[in-house]
Amino acid sequence: MRSIWKGSIAFGLVNVPVKVYTATEDHDIKFHQVHAADGGRIRYERLCTVDGQPVQYSDIDRAYESPDGDRVILTDEDFAQLPAAEKHEIPVLQFVPSEQIDPILFDKSYYLEPDSTTPKAYVLLAKTLEHVDRVALVHFTLRQKTRLAALRVRDGVLVLQTLLWPDEVRAVAFEKLDGVAAPKDQELKMAETLVDTLSDDFDPSLYVDEYQIELKKLLDEAIASGSSKVTRAPETAAPEMDAEVVDLVAALQRSLEASGRKTGSAAAAKAAPAKAAAEKKPAKKAAKKAPAKQARKGA
Numbered sequence: 001m002r003s004i005w006k007g008s009i010a011f012g013l014v015n016v017p018v019k020v021y022t023a024t025e026d027h028d029i030k031f032h033q034v035h036a037a038d039g040g041r042i043r044y045e046r047l048c049t050v051d052g053q054p055v056q057y058s059d060i061d062r063a064y065e066s067p068d069g070d071r072v073i074l075t076d077e078d079f080a081q082l083p084a085a086e087k088h089e090i091p092v093l094q095f096v097p098s099e100q101i102d103p104i105l106f107d108k109s110y111y112l113e114p115d116s117t118t119p120k121a122y123v124l125l126a127k128t129l130e131h132v133d134r135v136a137l138v139h140f141t142l143r144q145k146t147r148l149a150a151l152r153v154r155d156g157v158l159v160l161q162t163l164l165w166p167d168e169v170r171a172v173a174f175e176k177l178d179g180v181a182a183p184k185d186q187e188l189k190m191a192e193t194l195v196d197t198l199s200d201d202f203d204p205s206l207y208v209d210e211y212q213i214e215l216k217k218l219l220d221e222a223i224a225s226g227s228s229k230v231t232r233a234p235e236t237a238a239p240e241m242d243a244e245v246v247d248l249v250a251a252l253q254r255s256l257e258a259s260g261r262k263t264g265s266a267a268a269a270k271a272a273p274a275k276a277a278a279e280k281k282p283a284k285k286a287a288k289k290a291p292a293k294q295a296r297k298g299a
Contacts (some may be wrong), residue, residue: 005142006115007088009125009151009158016114016121018090020142023109023159029215039231079144087141090160092151095134101150105163112151112158122158129153 005020033042046055063073114122129136129152136151140160147162183191222229 001111003113004110007090008115009112009138010089010091011121011125011136012092014121014125016125017116018112018122018158019115020160021111021113023111027209027212029212029219090138090140090149090151092136092138094137095132096137098133098135098150098152101135101163102169104169105166106150107147107162107164110160110162112160126153126156126158129158 001021003019003021007018007020009016009018034040035042046057046060047053048055061073061075063071065071112122116122138149138151138160140147140149140162148165149160149162152159152161226232
């Protein structure tokens with residue numbers, strides 16, 4: 001995993017350095033749109049409705065339209081003036097019982113890793129949350145957006161779960177539920193009996209995404225069969241040696257030659273004549289001494 005945020009938890013006067021990681025991932029198979037006639041990729045451009053020209057992302061500002069149709073255009077400088085929590089600090093606001101947080105408020109989950117050589121403060125905060133059986137409410141700023149979040153412990157690891165603001169949860173009132181008679185005692189008893197027959201401890205490993213499994217199977221079979229729906233990936237040529245690598249090798253070779261050291265066949269070729277000359281020298285000396293010995297014998 002790769003951390004997406006670094007900072008610290010402000011727990012009173014205690015500072016807990018942490019790294020933040022995304023705790024969940026989407027396992028859905030990704031598709032892209034193609035032209036049905038020839039399989040070409042479909043691309044989208046950011047076009048200006050005034051001049052009809054493509055617009056670079058760096059040239060885009062954000063606009064707000066009021067219910068009356070008034071438009072306000074804001075730049076990055078405008079957003080920088082807005083109040084925001086400290087970008088690299090997660091301040092603890094309050095400790096509350098976990099059962100008091102409605103699950104509908106939970107949004108995204110993140111793992112927190114200790115980011116210090118001695119994670120004593122991290123372990124202290126985790127153990128404290130476990131002992132008091134409470135959740136810490138904190139502020140968490142990510143990508144220029146400050147959220148309310150719940151800090152809790154999962155298997156000894158601190159987990160941060162961002163929460164929706166209360167006004168982000170819609171109020172609901174269905175007219176069809178108005179004036180409906182309450183269930184009879186016998187109906188409730190039979191329903192409770194049915195619940196008992198289906199009751200067990202929660203085991204998430206028992207539940208799998210059958211749709212994604214069958215979709216992956218369909219794709220694998222199509223690729224294996226080589227049907228007309230499959231376009232084979234083009235064969236890639238063997239990678240050529242990078243020009244910088246070639247230059248480096250040549251420079252190293254020249255360096256060795258300049259230092260008087262030879263490699264490979266060049267060194268062997270130079271050594272061969274020297275060896276041959278060394279073997280011939282003793283023979284020449286012996287040939288010169290032979291006549292001298294014969295002269296002494298004759299005397």
